[in-house]
Amino acid sequence: MTMSSLLSMEHINKSFNHVPVLKNASINVEHGEIHALLGENGAGKSTLMNILGGLHHPDEGDIVLDGQTVEMTNHRTSQSYGISFIHQELNVVSDLRVYENMFLGAELKNQFGFVKVEEMCKRTNEILTQLGVNIYPKAYVRHLDTSYKQMIEIARALLHKSRLIIMDEPTTALAEHEVHRLFALMKNLKQTGVSIIYISHKLKEIEAVCDTYTVLRDGKIVGSNRMKHDHLDEITKMMVGKSVSDERLTESHPFGQTALEVKNLTREGFFKDINFTVRQGEIVGFTGLAGDGRTELFESLYGFRKKYNGQIKIFDRVVTINHPKQALKAGMGLVPKDRKENAIIKDLNVIQNMSLSSMAHFEKAGFIRGKAERERFNFYQRKLNIKVPNPRTTIDKLSGGNQQKVVIAKWLEVNADIIIFDNPTQGIDVGARREIYQHIVSLAAQGKAVIILSSEAPEIRKVCHTIHVMYQGEVTAQFDGEEATDDEIMSYATGSKRGR
Amino acid sequence: GDEEATGEGEDGEGTEDSDLTIGISLPSATHGWMGALIDHAETEANEISENKGIDYVMTNAEDPNEQANDVDDLISQDVDALVLLPIESAALTPAGQNVADADIPLVVVDRELENDAADVVVTGDNEGIGYNAGQYLIDQLDGEGDVVEITGPPNSVTEQRSAGFEEAIEDEGGIEVVASQDGDFSTETSLDVMQNVLQAQDNIDAVYTQDDGMAFGVLQAIEEAGREDVQYITGAGGETETYEHIEDEDSLITATFLYPPFMSEEGIRLAADLAQGEDPEEEEVLLEATEVTDENADEHYEDASF
Amino acid sequence: MAEPELEPAKKAKKWNRRLSWIWTEYSVIIAFLILFVASSILSPRFLEFSNLMNILMQVSIIGVIALGMTMIMLSGGIDLSVGSVLALVGVLTVIALNASGSIFIAIITALAVGAFTGFLNGFMVAKLKIAAFIATLGMMAAARSIALYTSDGGSISGEVDGFSAISNSSIGAIQSPIFIFGLMAVLVFILLQQTRFGRYVYAIGSNEKGALLSGIRVDRIKIAVYTLAGMLVSVAAIIETSRLNSISSSSSGQLYELDAIAAVIIGGTRMTGGRGKVIGTLFGVLILGILNNMMNLMNVSPYLQGFVTGLVIIIAVVFQKKE
Amino acid sequence: MAEPELEPAKKAKKWNRRLSWIWTEYSVIIAFLILFVASSILSPRFLEFSNLMNILMQVSIIGVIALGMTMIMLSGGIDLSVGSVLALVGVLTVIALNASGSIFIAIITALAVGAFTGFLNGFMVAKLKIAAFIATLGMMAAARSIALYTSDGGSISGEVDGFSAISNSSIGAIQSPIFIFGLMAVLVFILLQQTRFGRYVYAIGSNEKGALLSGIRVDRIKIAVYTLAGMLVSVAAIIETSRLNSISSSSSGQLYELDAIAAVIIGGTRMTGGRGKVIGTLFGVLILGILNNMMNLMNVSPYLQGFVTGLVIIIAVVFQKKE
Numbered sequence A: 001m002t003m004s005s006l007l008s009m010e011h012i013n014k015s016f017n018h019v020p021v022l023k024n025a026s027i028n029v030e031h032g033e034i035h036a037l038l039g040e041n042g043a044g045k046s047t048l049m050n051i052l053g054g055l056h057h058p059d060e061g062d063i064v065l066d067g068q069t070v071e072m073t074n075h076r077t078s079q080s081y082g083i084s085f086i087h088q089e090l091n092v093v094s095d096l097r098v099y100e101n102m103f104l105g106a107e108l109k110n111q112f113g114f115v116k117v118e119e120m121c122k123r124t125n126e127i128l129t130q131l132g133v134n135i136y137p138k139a140y141v142r143h144l145d146t147s148y149k150q151m152i153e154i155a156r157a158l159l160h161k162s163r164l165i166i167m168d169e170p171t172t173a174l175a176e177h178e179v180h181r182l183f184a185l186m187k188n189l190k191q192t193g194v195s196i197i198y199i200s201h202k203l204k205e206i207e208a209v210c211d212t213y214t215v216l217r218d219g220k221i222v223g224s225n226r227m228k229h230d231h232l233d234e235i236t237k238m239m240v241g242k243s244v245s246d247e248r249l250t251e252s253h254p255f256g257q258t259a260l261e262v263k264n265l266t267r268e269g270f271f272k273d274i275n276f277t278v279r280q281g282e283i284v285g286f287t288g289l290a291g292d293g294r295t296e297l298f299e300s301l302y303g304f305r306k307k308y309n310g311q312i313k314i315f316d317r318v319v320t321i322n323h324p325k326q327a328l329k330a331g332m333g334l335v336p337k338d339r340k341e342n343a344i345i346k347d348l349n350v351i352q353n354m355s356l357s358s359m360a361h362f363e364k365a366g367f368i369r370g371k372a373e374r375e376r377f378n379f380y381q382r383k384l385n386i387k388v389p390n391p392r393t394t395i396d397k398l399s400g401g402n403q404q405k406v407v408i409a410k411w412l413e414v415n416a417d418i419i420i421f422d423n424p425t426q427g428i429d430v431g432a433r434r435e436i437y438q439h440i441v442s443l444a445a446q447g448k449a450v451i452i453l454s455s456e457a458p459e460i461r462k463v464c465h466t467i468h469v470m471y472q473g474e475v476t477a478q479f480d481g482e483e484a485t486d487d488e489i490m491s492y493a494t495g496s497k498r499g500r
Numbered sequence B: 001g002d003e004e005a006t007g008e009g010e011d012g013e014g015t016e017d018s019d020l021t022i023g024i025s026l027p028s029a030t031h032g033w034m035g036a037l038i039d040h041a042e043t044e045a046n047e048i049s050e051n052k053g054i055d056y057v058m059t060n061a062e063d064p065n066e067q068a069n070d071v072d073d074l075i076s077q078d079v080d081a082l083v084l085l086p087i088e089s090a091a092l093t094p095a096g097q098n099v100a101d102a103d104i105p106l107v108v109v110d111r112e113l114e115n116d117a118a119d120v121v122v123t124g125d126n127e128g129i130g131y132n133a134g135q136y137l138i139d140q141l142d143g144e145g146d147v148v149e150i151t152g153p154p155n156s157v158t159e160q161r162s163a164g165f166e167e168a169i170e171d172e173g174g175i176e177v178v179a180s181q182d183g184d185f186s187t188e189t190s191l192d193v194m195q196n197v198l199q200a201q202d203n204i205d206a207v208y209t210q211d212d213g214m215a216f217g218v219l220q221a222i223e224e225a226g227r228e229d230v231q232y233i234t235g236a237g238g239e240t241e242t243y244e245h246i247e248d249e250d251s252l253i254t255a256t257f258l259y260p261p262f263m264s265e266e267g268i269r270l271a272a273d274l275a276q277g278e279d280p281e282e283e284e285v286l287l288e289a290t291e292v293t294d295e296n297a298d299e300h301y302e303d304a305s306f
Numbered sequence C, D: 001m002a003e004p005e006l007e008p009a010k011k012a013k014k015w016n017r018r019l020s021w022i023w024t025e026y027s028v029i030i031a032f033l034i035l036f037v038a039s040s041i042l043s044p045r046f047l048e049f050s051n052l053m054n055i056l057m058q059v060s061i062i063g064v065i066a067l068g069m070t071m072i073m074l075s076g077g078i079d080l081s082v083g084s085v086l087a088l089v090g091v092l093t094v095i096a097l098n099a100s101g102s103i104f105i106a107i108i109t110a111l112a113v114g115a116f117t118g119f120l121n122g123f124m125v126a127k128l129k130i131a132a133f134i135a136t137l138g139m140m141a142a143a144r145s146i147a148l149y150t151s152d153g154g155s156i157s158g159e160v161d162g163f164s165a166i167s168n169s170s171i172g173a174i175q176s177p178i179f180i181f182g183l184m185a186v187l188v189f190i191l192l193q194q195t196r197f198g199r200y201v202y203a204i205g206s207n208e209k210g211a212l213l214s215g216i217r218v219d220r221i222k223i224a225v226y227t228l229a230g231m232l233v234s235v236a237a238i239i240e241t242s243r244l245n246s247i248s249s250s251s252s253g254q255l256y257e258l259d260a261i262a263a264v265i266i267g268g269t270r271m272t273g274g275r276g277k278v279i280g281t282l283f284g285v286l287i288l289g290i291l292n293n294m295m296n297l298m299n300v301s302p303y304l305q306g307f308v309t310g311l312v313i314i315i316a317v318v319f320q321k322k323e
């Protein structure tokens, strides 16, 4: 250990319910560096950081800060050492206002003990402006989009003068230009001597902003080094244990009949005049910035939001869908975004989460056949490589990425003719991400109509036959998947180009 | 014969002949009168246990079903006599039958059962309270006037006290009940309710309340409103404080009608006798709803204990 | 080589794990056992067969209600109206019984009234989106009021022979209320554990939005839950009315909601829904039953019984392992 | 060019939005106004000054309790023990008063007892992690029990001159309970809206984990909330005891918890916490007060009053705009 290290965590061991999650893991972070912490889903990244943040206690091992061994009794100890933590799961308080969230736990007060509202609003505005977001500080957070909530979490970490900021997948809900702003800010912070531990599954980001990296695999350290341009492939191999190819996944094949046709779909204030068709075997992507209305559009189609004008046809039948159940019956499924809020049922176990939308498959004479459920789950566990200590544990015990895989398994089991994936790879590691897209492609090959919503144009370009770009509730451009370029998509998504 | 029957089983060691137990099943104390009744029962039972060596087991129930359960418990404990104050007469009738079937002497207090399971019945006269209060007000008002009724919460006691009152004033065309509202056997509630009633009624000559505690609330409301029209307030029960009011010339509370909580003492004394194998002297002890006014308040002052 | 040394440690670990699992899942059973053993020591009468049967008999009404409450609370709701609805069902049942002279019609009336009030509760909660606490609080006031109004505040008795036999007969050594309670428990257990409906109830209690997005008709399931719970209240009302061959519009069912909710929570069901088990509720009901029984057996001062009950409820809940 | 055409539409939209905002935030006030106007029409007596003062006077006790309940419910909890604690505080206060002869000591006793029971509630909820419903249910049973025990089930009266002046004096035309209620409302309002403590209460009710991770000492805040609410119950107990110069251990405070909770929810506070306003609670309390007043003024059958109350509670809540 050199004296100059800001942090070193040494020989950390940690088990949950006797299952080892971290095995002799160590990490070393210098002053003023951005350190990437990498690894597959469930590798133990969040767990390691939770130990640093005082949320878990290591079974063995030391935490050394500036040469001194410290005891992280709880998260407040950690905060008192100047460590800020942006958690993987959003932790904003949705019933408070933006500035109240920003200053929660560290309010500015006057000598009478009353809070200084205006001053807090002002500071909030300053920081949010730096991050390039424009939110009214007195707005209630519950009215904001997920990406703004994420920005608020980030801004809050910046507000406190920290020595070390832990960012556990901060960009999963952000659009690309927001990510760029964040990076610029991170680099500024670095200049002032602040260190950052950065966790992400987006290797492009890692390459763009990180100085050093540590790779975890199954709770063990498999490598740690300075970041170099040509390391990415090697890092991937370290993480996954094999190399992952980067080429286009989808092949062109003849499409079947039109599965979904949408005409003039409008919902006041959310989206307007939406027209598109999806044929059997086709993969259609919708991309744009956060708040472009794509989630609202497809939630309306799916019957989750009820009021809209226009016409929806499924296999030439005009349908009215007022409830997700009707959508399912009509042959349409939706894999929602924001898994914690929308997709997982945290008190049900992993198997039960998998079977929830297709109970009919596991029923006999009105009773559930537990064995059939389990067997079906085993099938998906193998197919999607789901890491789970025991399928009877509740799903919230799984790592974020593995939770997402269970959610995907649930919708594969539904076997709908039309499947909408909203941000399906949120928080998924590179290896698994490719696997998930492979499954999506093979669904299309089986004749399903597939729709993918994602802010990550580069990613869906690899899978989609057709890409629609949305801007402020309207479709502004339509591309063929093979010929679209990221730049061009971006210029429509940001509204700098219109009408194509 | 009874004693031998209950002496069966293996509780032989150390058992003496005088090892008798009285079971007492009462409602729980949700208002003052019942609280006083329970208190009297406990005091008397303790006294008997000291003087005569007769133990007791007391249970309290919130509702008729729980009370039926309590009675079952007491039966299975082989008590030697049982004192029962049924929350509801009809509901506890089968339970009373079970007691009789188990050959346990039964003393019923306050409310009668609908069969003849009881060996002795000690009751006050709920209808009498209403009837006597009605008569009293007719006398005082010369058969004419506007009367407000402040009732207890909806239950059979309230029903009887209202029915008696109604019966009394029915024959006198001149008495009109201008409002009848629920004071919940509570001083606080009666105060609030009476405030509102005073607001609505321009003229009130007298207030009939079904409980002394409520009379106090009514009195306070009238005094606060500064109303001169009300001349009489009647209570029911027989609290010490009521007698003070009755003897006080200036107080509007001029009469109450006895419904003494110490009837439980009487019941327990009788049960103790029955447990010892004595026959009851009489099968019905009716504690009359005696009218207490300033003429006879001093006679009853002694007995008041709550 | 290290194997022989590792083995016992491994075994111990496995046992540890199993014990901690039992503890988490079944701490209420342990609490029950402790109370049971303590009671046997404190009172020689406690273990007598007739006393144990008394306890079962006494808990059967609250028990049946608590089964419905378990479903409601698993779905994330609560029902404060059960006591008043019991009185209302009882009153209307006896009226129907006396008017028709038919026990069958009385039972149908009971089930219909319970189902209807339950349906109304569910409708308010699911469709009108009223917080369950307030919707059922309103129902609590309204149902009691109607019961009082239809019976002039008094109690009414059955006048048809045979009605009181429902609760007052025995099957072997077991009185029929105990039997009915057991039967209902099995039915609710199967419903919750073995059917899709049950799965949906848990899902809704755990994450309502997630359940909706999974294609579950959340509204219907909720209405069904309250309706079924209402019907269980009907069953309880039939037991109670028939046991006493009468029902009091004013005092019957008073505070049953608190007993039932307490039993469910002591049994380990989470207030906010999504987690809990019927079996836990059964033991929760038994704990309360033994407690009442013991306080009677030991002649605890009536004024202090509330204190003891409060204390035991809290201890039983603290006792449950927290995550 | 299109501008002039757009303008009026825009304005209308803005108005629309403002109206819908008022509606969302203050629907309880609208409900209140409707009830108020309806009452004035139905009963000519209603609008008399003395009647309005009566109403304020009658709601002051539940009102003070409901203020504390608002804090608790904003933090995501509930307190079923308020009625019993009121009785306990009252009993111990009168005992202290009569023993010491000092009004000051009586008031200190009242505050200490309320604070202590509140602290215990908070401790059970925050530290022992017992669901608030069950913890305060236990306290409800225990407090009533101790009150009954210390006063032998009866009621006790103050024997010190001047104590009853606390509630029975007036400041100008305003009786002191109304004044105390107003003062407490202002204090709680400031506490919740203007201080960091208030902010934390909302945060905890909205997202406890988020609040915890923000470095808020959730446990302490919760304990403080329950303790403060307990002290408000003490204030209510002082008002009540002093008003009648006596307290009944058995009947005082019965069911106050339901009235207070109903007032808070009618006032728009969310059952699960995080959302709500003191001002809403004030109007919730007034709605219940007017309702009781009107039913007495119009001499509604006591049997039916529960029905009317239940109905109005539900209508008032349905009335609130849902998101």
Ligand SMILES: Nc1ncnc2c1ncn2[C@@H]1O[C@H](COP(=O)(O)OP(=O)(O)OP(=O)(O)O)[C@@H](O)[C@H]1O
Pocket (backbone or CB within 6 Å): A016, A017, A021, A039, A040, A041, A042, A043, A044, A045, A046, A047, A048, A088, A387, A389, A397, A398, A399, A400, A401, A402, A427, A429
């Ligand atoms: N509280 C817990 N109880 C039991 N097991 C846990 C708990 N938290 C994490 N785990 C397990 O620890 C392992 C590591 O999880 P962790 O969240 O650290 O993964 P991760 O590397 O952050 O993955 P991801 O990239 O998916 O977020 C997983 O197998 C997970 O199931």
Ligand SMILES: Nc1ncnc2c1ncn2[C@@H]1O[C@H](COP(=O)(O)OP(=O)(O)OP(=O)(O)O)[C@@H](O)[C@H]1O
Pocket (backbone or CB within 6 Å): A325, C196, C197, C216, C217, C220, C221, C223, C224
């Ligand atoms: N109102 C209700 N009353 C009682 N049970 C109900 C009610 N609504 C739904 N259920 C039960 O809940 C379960 C799920 O109902 P749901 O309507 O979601 O099923 P489904 O998958 O649509 O079935 P189907 O295809 O037959 O319509 C079924 O077991 C059903 O019997």
Ligand SMILES: [Mg+2]
Pocket (backbone or CB within 6 Å): A045, A046, A047, A088, A168, A399, A400
């Ligand atoms: Mg993670």
Ligand SMILES: [Mg+2]
Pocket (backbone or CB within 6 Å): none
């Ligand atoms: Mg269906």
